[in-house]
Amino acid sequence: MSSDTKSSSPTETVLKTENASVYYGNFRALQGISLDIPKQQITALIGPSGCGKSTLLRCYNRLNDLVKGFRVEGKISYHGQDLYAPEIDPVELRRRIGMVFQKPNPFPKSIYDNIAFGPRLVGYKGDMDDLVERSLKQSALWDEVKDKLKQNGAALSGGQQQRLCIARAIAVQPDVILMDEPCSALDPISTLRIEDLLQELKQHYTIIIVTHNMQQASRVSDMTAFFNVEMTEKGGRVGHLVEYSETQRIFQSPTEKSTQEYVSGRFG
Amino acid sequence: MSSPRTLFAIGMTGLTFLAAAIALLILVAILSYVVINGGSRVSLDLFTQLPPVAVIKTGGGFGNALIGTLMTVMIAVLLSVPFGILAAIYLSEFGRETLFSSIVDFLTNVLSGVPSIVVGVFAYGVIVTKTGFSLKLGFSAIAGGVALAVLMLPIVVRTAAEALESVPNDVRQAAIGLGATQFQTVFRIVLPAAIPSITTGVMLAVARAAGETAPLILTTLFGYSWINSLIAPPTPTLSVLVFNFATGPSRNQQQLAWAASLILVALVLITSLLSRLAIRRKV
Ligand SMILES: Nc1ncnc2c1ncn2[C@@H]1O[C@H](COP(=O)(O)OP(=O)(O)OP(=O)(O)O)[C@@H](O)[C@H]1O
Ligand SMILES: [Mg+2]
Numbered sequence: 001m002s003s004d005t006k007s008s009s010p011t012e013t014v015l016k017t018e019n020a021s022v023y024y025g026n027f028r029a030l031q032g033i034s035l036d037i038p039k040q041q042i043t044a045l046i047g048p049s050g051c052g053k054s055t056l057l058r059c060y061n062r063l064n065d066l067v068k069g070f071r072v073e074g075k076i077s078y079h080g081q082d083l084y085a086p087e088i089d090p091v092e093l094r095r096r097i098g099m100v101f102q103k104p105n106p107f108p109k110s111i112y113d114n115i116a117f118g119p120r121l122v123g124y125k126g127d128m129d130d131l132v133e134r135s136l137k138q139s140a141l142w143d144e145v146k147d148k149l150k151q152n153g154a155a156l157s158g159g160q161q162q163r164l165c166i167a168r169a170i171a172v173q174p175d176v177i178l179m180d181e182p183c184s185a186l187d188p189i190s191t192l193r194i195e196d197l198l199q200e201l202k203q204h205y206t207i208i209i210v211t212h213n214m215q216q217a218s219r220v221s222d223m224t225a226f227f228n229v230e231m232t233e234k235g236g237r238v239g240h241l242v243e244y245s246e247t248q249r250i251f252q253s254p255t256e257k258s259t260q261e262y263v264s265g266r267f268g
Numbered sequence: 269m270s271s272p273r274t275l276f277a278i279g280m281t282g283l284t285f286l287a288a289a290i291a292l293l294i295l296v297a298i299l300s301y302v303v304i305n306g307g308s309r310v311s312l313d314l315f316t317q318l319p320p321v322a323v324i325k326t327g328g329g330f331g332n333a334l335i336g337t338l339m340t341v342m343i344a345v346l347l348s349v350p351f352g353i354l355a356a357i358y359l360s361e362f363g364r365e366t367l368f369s370s371i372v373d374f375l376t377n378v379l380s381g382v383p384s385i386v387v388g389v390f391a392y393g394v395i396v397t398k399t400g401f402s403l404k405l406g407f408s409a410i411a412g413g414v415a416l417a418v419l420m421l422p423i424v425v426r427t428a429a430e431a432l433e434s435v436p437n438d439v440r441q442a443a444i445g446l447g448a449t450q451f452q453t454v455f456r457i458v459l460p461a462a463i464p465s466i467t468t469g470v471m472l473a474v475a476r477a478a479g480e481t482a483p484l485i486l487t488t489l490f491g492y493s494w495i496n497s498l499i500a501p502p503t504p505t506l507s508v509l510v511f512n513f514a515t516g517p518s519r520n521q522q523q524l525a526w527a528a529s530l531i532l533v534a535l536v537l538i539t540s541l542l543s544r545l546a547i548r549r550k551v
Contacts, residue, residue, distance in 0.1 A: 063445060095447030105438035108461045117456070118446040165442070172446060 011038040014176060014206045015060055018075040022055055025069035028232075029055045030239045033074070035225055037176075042198060042207045044217040044247065047227030047262070052239030053210040056227075057178050059083075060208065061097040062090040095122065098169035102181040104161035106153030106168070111136075111145050114153045114164055118172035131171060139167035140197050159190025166197065170205075177201065179209040183216065195220050214263055217247065224250040226259045302533055306526030314527055319492050319509065322518040330528055332494050333504040336409065337535075339495065340488060340505055341478050343413025344420055349470055351417075352424030353459075356466075359425070360432040361454045373429075380422035384415075388483030391415035396487055407502040409495065412488035416480060420473040427469020431462040464546050471543030475536045481507040506532050 015037040022030040030052040037043050045053040058064040059072055062083065076083045083093070095118070107114050115132045124131065132149070136142040141163040145156070153164050162182055169177055183191040191213075198220050201207060211217050217224055225244040229237045243250060243259045254260045270278075317329030355372065363369035395403045395411040405411055435458045443453040489502035490512055506528045513525035 061445060063441065066441075066444065091447055091449050093447075094445055099445040101438060101442065101445075103438060105436070105442045107439060107442065107457055109457075117443070117448075121446065121448055121452060168442075168446065 014039045016077045020072055020074035020076055023071040028238050033241050035241060035244055037208060039206050040202060041222040042202055042220055043223040044221035045210045045225050046217050051227040051229045053227055054180050057180055057210055060178055061094050061099055065090055095172050096174055097176040098174035100165050100169055100179045100182045102184055104158055104165055106161050106164050108154055110150045111153050112149040115168050115171045135167040135171040138170050139163045141167055159186045162186060176206045181210050218251045221247045223247060228258055302530045306530035309523050309527040320520055322516060322521060325520055330509050333506045333509045336495055336503040336505040339409045340412040340416060341474060343409060344416035344477050347417035348420040348424050352421050353428050355425050356428030356432060360429045376422045376425050384419055384480055385482040387415050387418045388486035392486040407489035409498045409503040412484050415483035415487045416477040420477050423473040424470060428466045431465035432458060435461045467546040468543040471539045475539045478535055479507055479532055481511050484508050
């Protein structure tokens with residue numbers, strides 16, 4: 001299925017990264033990254049800890065702007081528009097590119113208000129009850145919470161909280177959803193539920209997911225990017241993209257030896 | 269056989285227990301002393317009657333002083349709470365890690381160490397006194413309220429800033445990630461989440477202010493009649509009444525001082541309990 005992605009009509013690129021390097025102050029976290037994220041597909045970012053997966057993800061919604069000393073060189077564009085151009089409003093951008101974090105982080109508010117928060121920010125005029133219901137259904141949480149929408153979001157289980165966070169991200173009807181290890185704090189059953197959910201969401205959204213779980217990457221993603229860290233001459237550590245291809249390729253016949261070692265669990 | 273290490277542990281546990289017990293004992297002693305001395309005078313009269321002058325041997329109350337205390341504290345709350353919370357929001361949200369915020373932070377700590385009598389002298393100088401660079405309002409609830417507000421301010425700022433800082437960063441990131449501005453994040457997510465803890469801090473500040481005497485002697489003075497204005501006339505308060513009556517020669521006034529102490533302690537206890545309830549509600 002994923003092997004013929006290439007032969008079928010080339011999909012539209014949503015996020016294009018061209019020779020991007022990312023710095024935190026003097027520290028270079030990522031170097032020379034070039035990577036195209038295809039529309040309405042799931043792209044997995046994998047690689048050892050500290051190789052800069054989260055850093056790259058946070059470049060896409062400009063969440064790193066909040067970090068002092070953060071800087072990008074090279075070019076990242078979103079539907080052909082330079083993400084870091086001065087006329088881009090990062091607040092506006094983040095409504096188009098949503099994010100789900102590693103640790104479930106519902107607001108200390110009711111389930112309903114958690115979901116309504118984003119739409120209210122933009123002065124959503126439609127039927128809020130309906131939007132809340134739709135978002136919860138899309139994130140496969142509706143049946144579990146439909147009778148307790150007024151209850152605090154923090155009172156849900158970890159897996160439910162994470163689905164609430166997904167529902168909250170969906171409610172603003174984004175174009176892209178970034179997920180940074182969304183299942184790492186969850187039990188296997190909740191993880192499977194979210195993986196199923198991802199397949200549903202893919203119909204409507206472009207998804208980028210960071211994961212340390214190789215099975216997860218191979219199960220859910222269409223494309224996989226493998227990152228690694230290398231030592232620089234000065235003894236620093238910098239992340240770089242080793243290989244990017246269809247998931248099946250990466251897991252069955254990678255070009256690079258280090259990819260082979262990493263995906264088969266013989267690494268380091 | 270116990271090893272020396274276990275013996276030491278047992279000894280230390282005992283010592284800490286003893287210290288805790290003594291702390292409790294002191295509180296119990298104060299409470300029972302106040303109740304024994306003031307309890308007999310507690311009746312409705314306390315709240316409806318005016319204070320007796322020294323020559324009157326029986327009866328009287330301190331209705332005007334209770335109102336005065338509530339009024340003065342209310343003014344102090346209205347002044348210090350909004351101001352203190354906004355300052356805390358600057359310190360812990362918008363101005364985080366700026367030079368200005370660390371200066372303000374430091375000065376707030378200094379302010380909390382300024383003796384209350386000094387604050388009283390200051391309020392007297394700029395509000396009460398009829399000479400020089402002053403608002404020339406005379407002894408009044410307003411002047412007392414300002415003095416108490418200055419004393420409450422650092423407590424409110426400190427506790428509110430801590431309450432805001434204790435809101436997890438994850439939650440801020442989530443809001444920013446949904447396309448909220450920093451302003452929206454602070455006022456719609458962080459501040460509401462911190463309100464229960466801020467309430468506790470405000471209650472503590474109120475409890476502290478309600479019992480303050482020194483600054484009130486200099487700003488509200490005392491009076492034997494009902495209060496009919498926020499400005500101009502001297503405003504009696506419970507703490508100043510205790511100060512005036514406790515050491516006087518009149519037996520009747522001394523008894524009232526004890527009763528007023530009892531009511532003050534009760535007020536403080538009630539505020540503490542309310543603040544406890546505010547925390548409870550959060551969990
Ligand atoms: N806010 C920051 N300030 C300075 N350095 C940072 C910051 N965030 C990340 N780094 C550094 O950038 C490098 C890449 O970090 P990043 O979090 O992107 O890695 P990661 O691949 O997501 O790792 P993990 O799998 O452990 O989450 C690390 O060396 C890290 O120390
Ligand atoms: Mg990470």
